[in-house]
Amino acid sequence: MTSKQLLLVAHAPSPNTQKLVDALLQGASHPDIEQVHTRWLPPLRTQPEDVLTADAIILGTTENLGYMSGALKDFFDRCYYPVLEKKQGLPCALFIRAGLDGTGTRRAVESIVTGLRWKWIQEPLTLRGKWQDEFLKQVEELGLSVAAGLEAGIY
Template sequence: MMAETKTLLIVAHAPSTNTAALKDAVLRGAGHEEIDGVTARWIPPLEAGAADVRAADGIILGTTENLGYMSGALKDFFDRTYYRVIEEKEGLPYLLYIRAGLDGTGTKRAVTGICSGLRWNPVQDPTIFHGEWDDAFLGQAEELGQLMAAGLEAGIF
């Protein structure tokens, strides 16, 4: 009997070439050749809805730091889905990454506060890609996708 395929939802704001590259790296990691039991899909925050969250076994959130806060697109996602998923998705494992020109602390506090209210479980501390662009960010983003997909497949979270 085959194990059930898990669904990893990636809701990441990717308005620039670099943030799109981060999102693509996360997807690449989640689709690693050794991970068979997880299907990863990216849905932009303005398109993702409560049904997408309900169908997910895990979620990776990605946002830019905008004026010391999350992107308006990710805030819109939370505004539209929060009360529609709060009861059903308690305990949902999540990862957060932030592309920050500054330090990302305000963004981290805002998103983790919302996720705490949803009673979602962080897989690890948020990853903040801060400062000037560094191509090493891509390897780190790929590792995030792989970590989450492998953990879901193994039933660790």
């Protein structure tokens, strides 16, 4: 079996959002997952070639003024057209760290993902309100479930 590539494109501007990235990577790198290589790139460093080599993608963003982070928007601006025709059907998931409700952020990302014709593999995970350590477990489970599904050939 050939190794699958899981790409995490997540904006982590604070210690807590970096903890979310680390938890997701920990879940995706569970010892039982042997055929999935997970790689995190901040949105501003992610290039179209990174998306083109991915078998699945997880997006992560903060809620910024009711919208996605500027860094994630920049990623979409640079990568949208170079990957549009080549990565239709790419399995994707999303987590949002929202100080409020995350609705506008979710809607904005869903609109772009719909345009890219990527395939949602689960409902977006919105981590609302004040910081809770439970967020780490939720994001770790997201990483594990996406990596396990990718390895099993579900996506």
